[in-house]
Amino acid sequence: MWKQRIFRFGTGCGIEIRGDDLRVVAVKSRPAGVSVLGETVLAGFRERPPHEWGGEYADFLGSLGLSHLAATVSLPRGEVIVRQIQLPPASRKELAAAVSYQLDTLHPFGEDEVYSALVPLADKSAAAGQVPVGVVIAERAKVDAYAGLFESAGIAVQAFTVTAAAFYAALRVRWDSPPVPFVIADCRGPRLEIYGEGKARPVLSVEFNTGNQPVGKALQLAGGEMRLQGGETAPLVVCGDGNSLEAEGSALADQTEAANFTPFAAAELFPVPLSAPEGFDLGRDGVAFSVALESACPRLGWRANLLPAERRKASSRWMYAPTAALAAALVLLGLAFVLRPLIQDRNYSRALQEETARLAQLAMQVNQTKAKSDEAKQRADLLRSLKQRGQADLRILSELSALIPDSAWVNSLELNDQGVQISGEAAAAAPLLGALNQSRWLTNAAFATSLVRTETGERFQITAQRRAIEPGELEPAPLAAASPLAEEAAVSAAENPAQLALGEEH
Numbered sequence: 001m002w003k004q005r006i007f008r009f010g011t012g013c014g015i016e017i018r019g020d021d022l023r024v025v026a027v028k029s030r031p032a033g034v035s036v037l038g039e040t041v042l043a044g045f046r047e048r049p050p051h052e053w054g055g056e057y058a059d060f061l062g063s064l065g066l067s068h069l070a071a072t073v074s075l076p077r078g079e080v081i082v083r084q085i086q087l088p089p090a091s092r093k094e095l096a097a098a099v100s101y102q103l104d105t106l107h108p109f110g111e112d113e114v115y116s117a118l119v120p121l122a123d124k125s126a127a128a129g130q131v132p133v134g135v136v137i138a139e140r141a142k143v144d145a146y147a148g149l150f151e152s153a154g155i156a157v158q159a160f161t162v163t164a165a166a167f168y169a170a171l172r173v174r175w176d177s178p179p180v181p182f183v184i185a186d187c188r189g190p191r192l193e194i195y196g197e198g199k200a201r202p203v204l205s206v207e208f209n210t211g212n213q214p215v216g217k218a219l220q221l222a223g224g225e226m227r228l229q230g231g232e233t234a235p236l237v238v239c240g241d242g243n244s245l246e247a248e249g250s251a252l253a254d255q256t257e258a259a260n261f262t263p264f265a266a267a268e269l270f271p272v273p274l275s276a277p278e279g280f281d282l283g284r285d286g287v288a289f290s291v292a293l294e295s296a297c298p299r300l301g302w303r304a305n306l307l308p309a310e311r312r313k314a315s316s317r318w319m320y321a322p323t324a325a326l327a328a329a330l331v332l333l334g335l336a337f338v339l340r341p342l343i344q345d346r347n348y349s350r351a352l353q354e355e356t357a358r359l360a361q362l363a364m365q366v367n368q369t370k371a372k373s374d375e376a377k378q379r380a381d382l383l384r385s386l387k388q389r390g391q392a393d394l395r396i397l398s399e400l401s402a403l404i405p406d407s408a409w410v411n412s413l414e415l416n417d418q419g420v421q422i423s424g425e426a427a428a429a430a431p432l433l434g435a436l437n438q439s440r441w442l443t444n445a446a447f448a449t450s451l452v453r454t455e456t457g458e459r460f461q462i463t464a465q466r467r468a469i470e471p472g473e474l475e476p477a478p479l480a481a482a483s484p485l486a487e488e489a490a491v492s493a494a495e496n497p498a499q500l501a502l503g504e505e506h
Contacts, residue, residue, distance in 0.1 A: 005031045008173055012295030013061065013071045014166070015155075016288040017146070018188060020046050023288040024057065024071075026064055027273075029173055029296045036276035038064050039285060045153075054153025070158035070313040072295035074287065075146065075306065077193045080162045081107050081137040082205040084121070086130040095120060099135055107137045115143050117304035119165075121202040132202045136162055136304045147311050156313035160306040161294060163287055164205035167195045169301030170290035174271040179235075181226055182269060183261060185219070186287055187240035192218055196234065200227040219261060228260045235264035239286035392466075396420065396441045403435045419465040421448065429460035436464050443467045 008031050016023040022042035028035045040060045042053040061067050083106045087098055099118050107114055114137050121132040143160060150157050163186065171178040181198035190211045196204035204225050208218035219236075226234060266283040271293070273282070282289065294301040305312070393415055400420070404410065408426035420442060426432060429451050436445035445464040452459040 007297055007299040010296035010298075011037075011066065011069065012292050012297070013066060013069045014288055014291030014293070014295050015071050015073045015157075016163075016291055017074060017076050018287070020044050022053070022057075023285065024060060025285060025288040025292040026061070026066055026069075027289065027292040027296055029293060033274040034173060034271045034293065036273045036280055036289070037066070038277055039280055039288070045149075050149060050153035054155055057153065057155055069295075070156040072159045072161055072291055072298075073146070073150070073157055073307075074161050074163055074166055074291040075138060075143075077163050077205075077207045078191065079138060079142050080306075082162060082164055082203075083135045083137070084203060085133050085135060087133050088129065089131050092120065095131075095133055099133065103135075103137075106135055109139055113140050114138065115140055115306045115308065117302075117306055119302035119304050134164075134203055134302065134304070136165070136302075136306060138306045143306055143308075147307060151311070157307060158295070158305075158312050158314060159298070161291065161301070161304065162205075162306075163193060163290075164195050164203060165302040165304050166287065166290035166294045168197075168203070169294035169297060170270060172300040173293050173297055174269075178269075181228065181232070181234040182237070182264075183222060183226065183234050184237045184239060184269070184286070187238065189241070194218065194222045196222065196226050198226045198228070198234065200229070201225060223260050231260075233260045233262050235269065236261035237264050237266050237269050237283075237286075239266065239283055241284065392441065396439075396466075399439055399441055403439060404432065405435075408432065417466070419444075419463060421461070421463050423461045425454060425457050425459050427457040429458040429462075432460065432462060436462065439464070439467070441467050 008029050011026075011028045013024065013026045016025075020043070022045050023039070024042065025039045026037040028037055038060065040056070042056055045053045058067065061069060085099070085102075085106075087095055090098070096118060099116070103114075103116055104111060116135060116137045118136070119134045121134050138160070146160065147157070167184055178197060181196065181201075183194060183196040183204075186193040186195070190209055191207060192210050192215060193207045194204065198204070204222065206222065206225070208215075208221075210218065213221075223234070228234060266286055270282055270286060270289070273280070396415065400413070400422075404422075405426075408424055408429075410422060410424040412421075412423045414421040429447075433445050433447070436442055439445075442464040443466075445462055448461040448463045
């Protein structure tokens with residue numbers, strides 16, 4: 001599950017007390033796998049001065065850059081009591097109170113001569129309404145002696161654990177739920193520790209003296225405790241030196257089969273290191289390796305710490321400084337990634353508004369300039385038309401003088417912006433319309449009133465409209481020959497273009 005994957009992240013150092021030696025393993029655990037950073041053996045620590053092997057330990061951690069780590073120490077199984085009891089479901093605090101009431105019945109020591117810890121195990125018997133609880137007990141004097149010894153050596157210790165708790169944590173680093181049943185046998189000379197998990201037995205942790213109890217017999221007893229049903233078999237993984245098992249030879253194989261155990265390699269059950277120093281053997285160093293994994297990933301284990309709280313040391317918090325800095329940088333990058341589009345959109349919107357306002361101002365200025373230009377053009381056209389008005393009127397008068405025959409009399413001639421109105425008499429007035437329609441400057445000539453017959457001819461009143469003048473059409477050009485009377489009339493029209501009356505004969 002995702003929570004267990006998060007809990008698989010950590011770095012730790014595990015120390016196994018194995019006879020007169022200390023086996024030390026440092027590991028780095030990540031969700032992708034486990035790496036063994038280093039291993040060493042502090043030989044004869046009981047007889048040597050603490051500062052001597054403590055210095056070797058400090059040099060070992062210093063060479064790995066792990067001087068800030070506080071170690072987890074696995075106490076010898078023979079000096080620890082592991083019990084399993086059944087209690088009704090309750091909170092951890094209530095379970096602790098229930099265990100304390102019957103703690104005296106679980107060990108042979110005095111009332112205040114032990115340290116104890118408990119852990120609720122996996123709920124394998126929920127149908128019966130009971131919760132299996134593991135209880136770990138160690139004699140106070142021995143725990144204090146070990147704590148004082150490590151303090152004298154200058155080794156920071158954060159927890160005293162047991163092999164069963166280390167195996168439990170190590171298997172959860174690899175498996176979300178380990179494939180049960182299984183059995184792990186750890187050989188230490190004449191001592192044989194067996195740890196197992198099964199459907200009927202959540203946790204089995206026992207130790208045998210192979211000098212008094214043959215290995216085959218011990219395995220058969222463990223098989224009986226596992227309560228394997230029918231033809232069920234359990235994988236058997238051997239850790240430690242293995243000398244006791246090898247001495248049994250082929251007889252042991254028959255007894256192992258009789259106990260319903262199938263030999264398995266350590267790599268089939270334990271997490272297989274992605275990298276390890278030369279000489280590291282997962283089977284031989286399985287216990288120290290498991291203790292180191294429990295130190296790196298304590299939330300996957302029992303967290304049954306037998307070391308008194310006042311003597312526990314914590315890993316230096318400076319070790320989290322790079323992680324905290326990277327996490328802060330990641331958070332800032334995440335915020336920047338989220339806020340960047342918002343900031344960019346706001347800035348873009350502001351820029352668009354500013355550009356829109358600038359273009360609107362520019363457009364208003366252009367419109368104002370265009371309006372002024374149009375007004376100036378109209379004024380120029382007006383001035384141009386006023387300038388050309390005199391020339392146009394003179395040309396019309398000149399053309400009328402040429403188009404109206406001499407047989408016609410013009411009594412009055414009115415010239416304005418719309419056109420011309422002519423009143424007079426002629427022997428025949430109808431031909432005048434055709435002559436005027438041929439004019440270059442006039443069009444739509446028509447009689448304004450009916451013709452009136454007189455003794456000398458016909459009285460008429462004709463109107464005609466000005467023809468539109470194209471640009472450049474009024475270029476100076478020689479005027480048609482006109483009588484002195486027409487020239488005098490043209491001069492008079494130029495002086496008063498609104499109205500011109502001619503009473504002379506043409």
